[in-house]
Amino acid sequence: MKNLNIEYLKYDNTKFKFKELLKNFYGCDLTQIHKKFNIGQQSYDVTAGIDSLSIVEDTYKNVINSEIFQDVWLSFINSVIKLYFKNDKILIQKLPSINIIPSGCEIKYVHKIVDGMNLHLDCHQPFYHPMFEENFWLPMTETDELNDLYYLNNTKKIRVDAKLDEIFRFGNDVVHGNIVKNNSKNTRISLDFKALLVSDYDENLISDRIIIKRGSEYKQNEWYSTKHYYMEH
Numbered sequence: 260m261k262n263l264n265i266e267y268l269k270y271d272n273t274k275f276k277f278k279e280l281l282k283n284f285y286g287c288d289l290t291q292i293h294k295k296f297n298i299g300q301q302s303y304d305v306t307a308g309i310d311s312l313s314i315v316e317d318t319y320k321n322v323i324n325s326e327i328f329q330d331v332w333l334s335f336i337n338s339v340i341k342l343y344f345k346n347d348k349i350l351i352q353k354l355p356s357i358n359i360i361p362s363g364c365e366i367k368y369v370h371k372i373v374d375g376m377n378l379h380l381d382c383h384q385p386f387y388h389p390m391f392e393e394n395f396w397l398p399m400t401e402t403d404e405l406n407d408l409y410y411l412n413n414t415k416k417i418r419v420d421a422k423l424d425e426i427f428r429f430g431n432d433v434v435h436g437n438i439v440k441n442n443s444k445n446t447r448i449s450l451d452f453k454a455l456l457v458s459d460y461d462e463n464l465i466s467d468r469i470i471i472k473r474g475s476e477y478k479q480n481e482w483y484s485t486k487h488y489y490m491e492h
């Protein structure tokens with residue numbers, strides 16, 4: 260049987276202080292932001308690719324887009340991600356995505372929920388990511404079995420259980436997702452992004468099919484290019 264395309268990479272999470280920058284913004288323990296910001300037990304459907312959680316938009320605007328965060332991001336790419344790709348030329352998301360799953364909330368990412376989980380492949384609806392990308396997922400909060408990311412090994416669901424100084428890297432052929440309702444007492448926050456070797460970019464694997472990103476229509480091969488999504492590094 261083919262081995263699953265996953266691995267855990269270590270990084271210095273005090274030097275690359277994503278977590279600290281988030282904590283400074285919220286002014287509280289990251290697992291407890293649902294209390295501080297009074298996020299009640301709500302259901303969100305984000306299958307159309309538009310973030311309907313205002314805290315995600317606020318964090319993106321005020322933290323991820325800030326100059327200091329971008330500095331940390333660039334040095335993280337240069338020291339950690341480039342090393343993973345053996346210093347060859349890469350394409351990488353311009354800035355990472357942030358995912359916030361407040362305690363008590365239900366967040367639906369995919370159209371078909373299986374066993375209460377958002378299990379999916381990123382190449383499928385609604386993401387339509389190219390198969391040649393690699394996924395990098397970094398927990399910003401400690402996770403537990405109720406709010407963690409899971410992946411499928413055959414039909415078995417396995418908890419990612421990455422530590423705060425780890426990056427879970429997985430191929431686009433790995434089915435993954437979290438439990439739709441976060442029944443943990445803790446909010447889960449994670450960063451994630453895609454990257455690939457420039458030499459792995461294959462225009463035969465993408466097309467001009469229309470995809471919806473942040474509420475607008477794009478051709479898949481235009482969105483997943485340096486015009487919108489990636490930067491070359």
Ligand SMILES: [Fe+2]
Pocket residue numbers: 379380381435
């Ligand atoms: Fe995904």
